[in-house]
Amino acid sequence: MTSNPPIQADYLRLSVAPMMDWTDSHCRVFHRLLAPHARLYSEMVHANAVIHGDRARLLAMDPVEHPVALQLGGSDPALLAQAARIGAERGFDEINLNCGCPSDRVQAGRFGACLMREPVLVAESVAAMIDAVPAHVPVTVKCRLGVDDDHDYDRFAAFIDAIADAGCGMFVVHARNAWLQGLSPKENREVPPLRYDWAYRLKRERPGLVVLVNGGIADADEATAHLEHVDGAMLGRAAYHDPYLLHVLEHRWFGTPLRTRGELLRALRPYVEAQLAGGVYLKHIVRHLLGLFAGQHGGRAFRQVLSEGAHRPGADWRLVEKALSLTEREPRQPLQVAGGAA
Structure with missing residues (x-):
């Protein structure tokens, strides 16, 4: 089985989360200007849309964005593999599988956070995607800690292990559960309690994996503190609503001259x-x-x-x-x- 290639450490420490309706190509160009070392992510695109939709629009990317990842949604290994191949051919530096979105539309399509309860299917999907893309393009996973009342660290770790065994070496952990009933997507980003310690423990117990933490990171000090425990911090809404934060971190972490x-x-x-x-x-x-x-x-x-x-x-x-x-x-x-x- 093919394994994922390593990602340069400088492009792991800081990343900007994939955010629907926000992280389009225009947004990513702006963020790249602010933070030359940040790893950028597309909005989630369903595999079917990549295969059958308007690729010029859905996969729009400016050369200055690199390194930039394409986040895919879906649960069919063959379709995900085809979409991953297309994404790699379009020049994306990483293909990321969404296992964390809790929206009703995602649940109806049996992908996103629903996949947290189907580790075998996720492993099959990741293996198919890895086999479909060139060796230099890593396939990664963004996930939650669990869904609804899943509060068992061992279950979460078993999910990670199953996907790691399929060849995935990098996980972005949104350190909350996803509630599939009773909470809106917005509430799912705010209400379930944050448990960064699960991501820290995962990295500590499986040092060979690359672990990035996401969720609720509000300022530069918080982001910096995470680097003592994991490989990187992924910022979402804070980076969008206060984008200069990205530049502050770029300056603090990489020594890039601070600009106004x-x-x-x-x-x-x-x-x-x-x-x-x-x-x-x-x-x-x-x-x-x-x-x-x-x-x-x-x-x-x-x-x-x-x-x-x-x-x-x-x-x-x-x-x-x-x-x-x-x-x-x-x-x-x-x-x-x-x-x-x-």
Whole structure:
């Protein structure tokens, strides 16, 4: 049986989670600018969509994104293998199988978090995917700790072992259970308690596996603390809503010179203008930029200008500069008059 190739350690420490409706190609280009060492992930794409759908749209990728992984959904080994092969042919550096999404649509299709209860099927799928892609493309798994009332570490470890025996050497562990009934996907990212200790124990007991931890990581200190126990930290909503966090971690972990938010944004201009020239609307790009000045002077005005203006016909880089100028103005000071404050 073919085994997964190792991934360079520098591209394991920091990664950005696959997030539906968020981590499209425009988002990933922006994140790559912020964090040159981050490992980026596509939105989840079902194997059937890869095989039969609009690949130009679903598998869109800019060369600057590398290293970037394609996350697949599905539960049919043959279809997953075919989709994995297509993804590798399109240039993705990793193929990741989703075993953690709890949405109703995913449950109806018997994939995502449902697969946590079918380790044999996941192992068969992973083995088929590994055999279908070139030797330099790793096949990895993103999973939960269990589903519903599964609170047995040994069951979780047995799931991991079954897939590892099939040749998978890297696991991204979203350190919560997935509730298949009674919680929305949003609630599933917040309500089930976090148990990072399970991921830590997995790495400690199986040091040969690559283990990344995901779920609830809110700031740079939290992310850094995880590196004492596992190979890497995967950020999700925090990286999207406050993307400068990625740059802070890039600076802290890899020594990349720290740049201002304005410098980073202006470095994106050539990409934005090339996309506009190709017929892309500004709104599709700037929606990923709205959190760049979160918590900063002018941040609310920056977001408002882009949100209200990007959908208008003819919106171009000038709108971005207008929004950016609001963050660069000095905060208004109280008017001083002779004899005291006004």
